[in-house]
Structures are given as structure tokens and as C-alpha cells.
Amino acid sequence: MMNVRQEKQYEYHIPVFCKEVKELFRMVANGVIVDATFGGGGHSRELLDSYPQMRIIGIDRDPDAISNFRKNFSDKERIELYNVRFSELCNIIKTPVDGILADLGVSSHQLKSMRGFSYNEDAYLDLRMDKEGETAVSLIARLNTGQLANILKEYGDLSHGFYIANIIKKYKPRYASELRSLLEKYVRGRRIFARVFQALRIAVNREFTELSSLLECLDNDKTVKKSGVAVFITYHSKEDKIVKEFFKKSSWQEIYKKGIKPEREEVLNNRAARSARLRAAQKI
Numbered sequence: 001m002m003n004v005r006q007e008k009q010y011e012y013h014i015p016v017f018c019k020e021v022k023e024l025f026r027m028v029a030n031g032v033i034v035d036a037t038f039g040g041g042g043h044s045r046e047l048l049d050s051y052p053q054m055r056i057i058g059i060d061r062d063p064d065a066i067s068n069f070r071k072n073f074s075d076k077e078r079i080e081l082y083n084v085r086f087s088e089l090c091n092i093i094k095t096p097v098d099g100i101l102a103d104l105g106v107s108s109h110q111l112k113s114m115r116g117f118s119y120n121e122d123a124y125l126d127l128r129m130d131k132e133g134e135t136a137v138s139l140i141a142r143l144n145t146g147q148l149a150n151i152l153k154e155y156g157d158l159s160h161g162f163y164i165a166n167i168i169k170k171y172k173p174r175y176a177s178e179l180r181s182l183l184e185k186y187v188r189g190r191r192i193f194a195r196v197f198q199a200l201r202i203a204v205n206r207e208f209t210e211l212s213s214l215l216e217c218l219d220n221d222k223t224v225k226k227s228g229v230a231v232f233i234t235y236h237s238k239e240d241k242i243v244k245e246f247f248k249k250s251s252w253q254e255i256y257k258k259g260i261k262p263e264r265e266e267v268l269n270n271r272a273a274r275s276a277r278l279r280a281a282q283k284i
């Protein structure tokens with residue numbers, strides 16, 4: 001049963017792998033942890049409630065996460081929160097921390113925020129998490145069909161990326177509902193809709209480049225202390241691969257050999273968990 005505070009918190013986003021995240025950070029319970037994807041602060045809340053000595057440095061590129069924290073997060077004393085991207089994290093950490101958590105992807109709040117993240121919305125195809133830079137509409141206008149097809153293939157795993165890119169370039173949708181109608185007419189299949197939106201979102205927000213710069217920031221002794229813990233939750237096979245490769249070649253030792261998937265019960269209670277995978281490692 002959720003209490004009222006959890007209900008308020010989870011309106012923004014229901015965190016996945018909560019139990020596992022809490023257990024993994026038990027070994028650094030008295031330390032400072034970076035929550036690199038603060039969102040609605042669900043994971044941070046769980047950690048702070050479980051470990052009274054823990055402190056958190058949170059970041060999120062979406063200004064909504066910061067305003068939600070100011071409005072709805074109780075007892076803020078043990079948290080410092082910054083509205084920055086992964087690629088700016090290294091500038092914030094002045095002394096090595098004890099752990100880092102990154103729960104990648106989008107929050108439920110973003111999916112409902114009328115920025116075009118969801119094909120169920122009638123919103124402008126913006127798709128920017130931080131409300132800066134190029135929107136999906138401008139990206140579609142700038143790229144040629146081949147470039148757009150590559151994005152659909154690489155970030156959406158769409159084998160017929162070229163066919164879809166052609167349709168998008170021809171009709172130039174400006175709203176999520178327009179893109180959805182085109183896909184309904186020419187492609188069909190809800191799984192494909194989700195993948196097209198996912199591919200555009202990854203490209204607009206340069207998510208894989210951002211992930212690489214976050215990992216780069218962990219590839220030294222200045223960010224996380226020896227024996228510190230890193231936990232990554234990914235929702236895309238390529239993201240998982242990037243994290244896996246990084247742990248293999250850097251001074252981090254993976255805790256689980258193949259990463260873990262959420263328990264069946266969690267997936268039944270939270271659909272967002274169905275594609276999640278967790279990898280954890282310890283700094284050596």
C-alpha cells in the first residue's frame with residue numbers, strides 16, 4: 001500500500017528496481033550518491049528514507065524535475081539538485097562520491113507533458129527533455145531521407161527505416177497525432193509507433209552521446225571513490241550494450257554477470273518496467 005507522500009511522488013514517475021537499488025547502495029549507506037536522473041526523485045526518496053546518513057547530489061536536464069522537487073519534495077536538507085545534463089556532471093563533482101545511479105530513458109511525467117513524447121497525445125512534435133536546442137520537427141526538416149532512415153534503424157531497431165523515413169519526409173508531420181495517423185495508414189502496429197517515437201526522442205536528445213559522456217566522467221578516480229557503486233537502469237538494448245562495454249574495459253567490476261531484469265510482479269504492477277535492465281558495478 002502506498003502512503004499519501006508516495007502517491008504524490010509517484011504521480012511524476014514510478015521508479016523501477018526500487019528494492020534492488022536500495023540493496024545495492026546499502027554498502028555506501030553513509031556516503032554521498034549522485035542521482036544522475038532525478039526525475040520525480042522516487043529513487044532518491046527511497047534511498048534517503050532507508051539510509052539516514054546518506055546525502056544526494058541530483059541532476060536532471062528537464063527543468064520540470066527541478067520545479068517538481070521544489071514544490072513536492074519534503075525534507076530537502078540532504079539533497080543538492082542541479083538542472084544540468086550528464087555531459088556537465090564532471091564540473092559539479094568537486095570531491096569523489098560513493099556511488100552513482102542513472103535510470104535512463106523518459107519519465108512518466110515527460111510522456112504526459114504534451115511535448116510529443118507519446119503517440120497518444122495531440123501535441124507538437126517537440127520531444128526535447130530540456131526544452132533547448134532542436135525540436136523533432138526541425139530535426140525532420142534538416143535531415144535527408146537517408147539520415148532519418150539511419151536514426152529509425154539504429155535507435156528504433158526498424159528494419160524498414162527507409163520506407164518510414166520516406167513517408168515522414170513526404171508528409172512532414174508537426175504533431176504527434178499527425179505522425180501517428182501516418183503510421184496507422186502506412187505501417188500499422190503499436191510496437192512500431194512506439195519505436196518511431198523512441199528513435200526520434202533519442203536523436204533529438206542525443207541520448208547515446210550523453211550516456212557516453214556520463215561514462216567518460218566515471219572513467220577516472222576523481223568522480224567515484226574506490227569501492228564505490230554504480231547502478232545503471234537501461235530501456236534500450238544499445239544503451240545496455242554501451243554500459244556493458246564500458247564496465248568491461250574500465251576500472252569497474254560488474255556485480256551481476258549479465259545484468260538483471262525486473263521480477264514478474266514488478267512488471268505486472270508497472271508496465272514501464274517491462275523493458276528495463278539493471279547493471280551494477282563496483283569501482284576497483
Ligand SMILES: C[S@@+](CC[C@H](N)C(=O)[O-])C[C@H]1O[C@@H](n2cnc3c(N)ncnc32)[C@H](O)[C@@H]1O
Nearest residue numbers: 015037039040041042043060061062085086210
Ligand atoms: C526514467 S526518468 C528517472 C526517474 C527517476 N529515477 C524517478 O525515480 O523519478 C529519467 C530522467 O532522466 C533525465 N535525463 C535523461 N537524460 C539525461 C541527461 N543526459 N542528463 C540529465 N538528465 C537526463 C530525464 O529528464 C528524466 O527526468
